[in-house]
Amino acid sequence: MDLVIKGGTVAIDGGPIMTDVGVADGRIVQLGGVMSADVEIDARDKFVLPGGIDPHVHLTPPVTGPGVDSWADDFEVGTRAALAGGVTTVGNMSFARKGEQMIAGMERDMADAAANSIADYFQHPVLLNPDKTGIDQIAELTAMGHPSVKIFLSFRRFDRDVSGFLRAMSQAADVGSVVLLHCEDAAIMGCCADRLQDQGLTEHRHYPETRPVEAERIATERAVGYCETTGAASYIVHLSSQAALQACRTARARGLPLYVETRPIYLHLERSRFDEPDGAKYTGAPPLRDDADRDALWAGIADGTVSTVATDHAPWTLEQKLDSTLGPHQLRQGMAELETIMPMLWSLGVATGRMSLGRFVEMTSSNAAKLFGMYPQKGCIAPGSDADLVIWDPTESRIIDGATMHSKAGYSPYDGWEVTGWPTHTISRGEIVAEGSLVIGQPGRGLAVPRQPFDRP
Ligand SMILES: [Zn+2]
Structure with missing residues (x-):
């Protein structure tokens, strides 16, 4: 294994179970059983969730040019x-x-x-x-x-x-x-x-x-x-x-x-x-x-x-x-x-x-x-799926302050709100890309997700 997440409450299809998650070559390969790896994350008292999928963002400008x-x-x-x-x-x-x-x-x-x-x-x-x-x-x-x-x-x-x-x-x-x-x-x-x-x-x-x-x-x-x-x-x-x-x-x-x-x-x-x-x-x-x-x-x-x-x-x-x-x-x-x-x-x-x-x-x-035609490669914690995982601490509280967050907006519509429940680790295809709010993944590492035509769920 490249990575093992130990002792977390894992949100698999059908309900949460307390188990270990083994990751190799960017994919989930094993749930439960004996596993060891160079990198281990202790997820006791935490949830292990499938990485979030936000299907609606705007990260490319619709028009460009001087004065626009x-x-x-x-x-x-x-x-x-x-x-x-x-x-x-x-x-x-x-x-x-x-x-x-x-x-x-x-x-x-x-x-x-x-x-x-x-x-x-x-x-x-x-x-x-x-x-x-x-x-x-x-x-x-x-x-x-x-x-x-x-x-x-x-x-x-x-x-x-x-x-x-x-x-x-x-x-x-x-x-x-x-x-x-x-x-x-x-x-x-x-x-x-x-x-x-x-x-x-x-x-x-x-x-x-x-x-x-x-x-x-x-x-x-x-x-x-x-x-x-x-x-x-x-x-x-x-x-x-x-x-x-x-x-x-x-x-x-x-x-x-x-x-x-x-x-x-x-x-x-x-x-x-x-x-x-x-x-x-x-x-x-x-x-x-x-x-x-x-x-x-x-x-x-x-x-x-x-x-x-x-x-x-x-x-x-x-x-x-x-x-x-x-x-x-x-x-x-x-x-x-x-x-x-x-x-x-x-x-x-x-x-x-x-x-x-x-x-x-x-x-x-x-x-x-x-x-959007990506399941079960994405959106699922099961052997064979991409190891896109979030270790979630349900007890961590933070006060929102957009000025210290990553967006260049410089503010959040929720500035000053106390919010409980934050990721301790974000993992993308087996790579730890964020620890808390510190993002260590590099630009250009993201991949296009292959998608299948619509098949009614
Ligand atoms: Zn929109």
Whole structure:
């Protein structure tokens, strides 16, 4: 063996067991029995969890050029934050640039990740133009090992060519590509922004009014209809409201292949944050919702309606977030969450009894592995799987301070929160890549995860 983890409570499929985990050549080779290795980790009083999989991050800029600003974190910085928080695989959104096709954009972003990523990675191409080339490339990308595609209902161009996007979803259904859908209605948001402007309401605190629940609900209901029409596996990203969740719950009860992702901010924060003087630092799309929405999402996790929690990690500095030249509908969206997603969910979910250990593993790892074609190589502690493991100390408490964390955002939306449950070691393919928050893995060590077309879990 290269590595043995001794005496931990190991989260295998079917429930936790107290056993030893043996690792050789980057894979798990043995659970229990007599083992020895040069490197041994004492995991008594700790949990051994499958490495986190965050299927929704932004570590490549959608546009570049002079005067264009972009997210603070790239593959190196973002995956350093990820590993410090127990996330060993990230799924990045790959945007083609002006004049570029999806495949060319994907090749550029895969080269970027290969050179710079510390964690393992996969990428979702974003379909901006559903012309014949775009639709053909969904099949080509699936054959190349990228069986997923992202569509934004929130972009005005969606409504200019709904038929084209439905042809794209039909193609995705035919080839086994999962369609990720950003569900907010562009026309409703445009109407709301215009109204605020007419009324002279320019303060940042009006941001939630620019993207109301109604915009999310109607777009989610359309997505349900498109899922039913085309048969495409449909993955609703960053769902934030009770009304949209209910549309998904009914769709799932009818047997549709529809899956729901939510995001930490919707589980931990609520709309009143925007009334704080620096409330714009909480800007995400959709916006923070009400207490009832937050409670509904926790209930959705408990009853299985929600399949994954993902960060949508796309951080900006505080200065960029609080830019006073921007109106409420122009604020920069996105926050740093890769380092805190698992500890926050543990602290507010597992430690409070709201969520079982098994559910935590599903939400942070195994469900994403299954939906995106990586299971059981990823998302599972079993002989043959990659040795992506987190040694988890359920008793360690830290006060969140974004200024000392890895993201270049320089702040966390949870600054000052006391959070209990942190990784002591993060292991990627058998290599100890982080000890506590100290990341020792090197940029370029991350590998692309081979992916299979969608196979309904
Ligand atoms: Zn996103």
